[in-house]
Amino acid sequence: MTRRIVAQGTFDIIHPGHVHYLSEAASMGDELHVIVARRENVTHKEPPVLPDRQRRDVIDALEVVTEAHLGHSEDIFVPIERIDPDVIVLGHDQHHDADAIRDALAGRGIDCEVARASGREPRYEGELLSTGRIVDRIIESRASEADDVDAV
Numbered sequence: 001m002t003r004r005i006v007a008q009g010t011f012d013i014i015h016p017g018h019v020h021y022l023s024e025a026a027s028m029g030d031e032l033h034v035i036v037a038r039r040e041n042v043t044h045k046e047p048p049v050l051p052d053r054q055r056r057d058v059i060d061a062l063e064v065v066t067e068a069h070l071g072h073s074e075d076i077f078v079p080i081e082r083i084d085p086d087v088i089v090l091g092h093d094q095h096h097d098a099d100a101i102r103d104a105l106a107g108r109g110i111d112c113e114v115a116r117a118s119g120r121e122p123r124y125e126g127e128l129l130s131t132g133r134i135v136d137r138i139i140e141s142r143a144s145e146a147d148d149v150d151a152v
């Protein structure tokens with residue numbers, strides 16, 4: 001029997017934390033399906049810069065990923081019902097409550113485990129494992145370059 005795993009997230013600017021999460025999720029089964037959040041549903045932080053389709057296409061191209069799916073715009077359990085996974089792997093810092101997801105799955109008659117992935121810490125000075133921090137770094141470095149030009 002094929003064991004299907006589901007991972008999910010925004011995946012705006014890819015970094016080694018994403019690679020760690022997706023590799024760990026893939027190692028838990030035979031197929032890894034990734035649900036890429038739609039921009040309109042990313043409400044708890046700055047929305048992604050890149051279009052939905054581009055974020056999905058990049059995740060879909062990764063070797064550990066069987067298929068990347070754009071999420072549903074209103075009901076996060078619609079793709080789950082279609083994929084019919086054995087395990088949903090939450091990211092180490094994802095705000096979703098595992099027990100609330102288990103209850104919602106049970107309420108819909110979906111038989112699926114919910115697990116939590118481990119986090120990946122930086123391995124050398126300056127390694128950035130957060131899309132938000134990469135964006136901040138770009139803004140800071142562009143601003144200091146602009147200051148340098150103004151000072152000439």
Ligand SMILES: Cc1cc2nc3c(=O)[nH]c(=O)nc-3n(C[C@H](O)[C@H](O)[C@H](O)COP(=O)(O)O)c2cc1C
Nearest residue numbers: 008009010035037038041042071072075076094096
């Ligand atoms: C089980 C599960 C299913 C999800 N399905 C969808 C979905 O169908 N559509 C969507 O836009 N986002 C979906 N999401 C992603 C959440 O919207 C997402 O966690 C959040 O908006 C993106 O933030 P994050 O990258 O910090 O997790 C799902 C998340 C979970 C845990």
Ligand SMILES: Nc1ncnc2c1ncn2[C@@H]1O[C@H](COP(=O)(O)OP(=O)(O)OP(=O)(O)O)[C@@H](O)[C@H]1O
Nearest residue numbers: 009010011017021091092093119120129130131132
């Ligand atoms: N350092 C990390 N170690 C392990 N998993 C990570 C790491 N960073 C992100 N992930 C996981 O990757 C998935 C997608 O993450 P997301 O697209 O929200 O990126 P992010 O870098 O965490 O964003 P931000 O820092 O801007 O909130 C989530 O499940 C998240 O838990």
